[in-house]
């Protein structure tokens with residue numbers, strides 16, 4: 417079983433986008449660290465970013481039978497808007513962790529609600545790019561213990 421890391425809209429701009437919220441790491445740097453850490457533990461980690469809700473939904477559908485055992489997702493702005501992305505995760509029934517680089521609860525009120533948190537195994541926010549790494553550690557442990 418492998419791990420799928422999904423990044424929502426505008427996260428392709430990481431490193432250049434509002435670094436006070438999102439840090440200086442590029443998405444490629446973050447993804448490479450995750451892939452290497454998973455490989456060191458003997459697992460494959462696939463990463464995917466899209467600015468399109470439809471593409472993210474289709475990637476989640478594909479995870480249903482491509483050997484994915486765990487999803488780490490930062491839905492970005494779709495966190496606060498997308499019933500469709502929520503429904504896709506509910507449909508495939510894979511365990512997932514919701515990650516946000518910034519502490520969404522310390523920001524505008526419209527970022528305080530998530531369509532994902534009640535379905536998630538857990539939620540990490542405000543820890544920057546390391547939040548993905550902590551989520552990955554949990555995913556690796558999950559796969560090691562439950563296949």
Ligand code: DQA
Pocket residue numbers: 425426427490491492493494495515516517518519520527
């Ligand atoms: C974000 C927080 C969202 O509110 C925002 O729309 C993003 C990124 C984060 O990682 O902190 O694009 O998910």
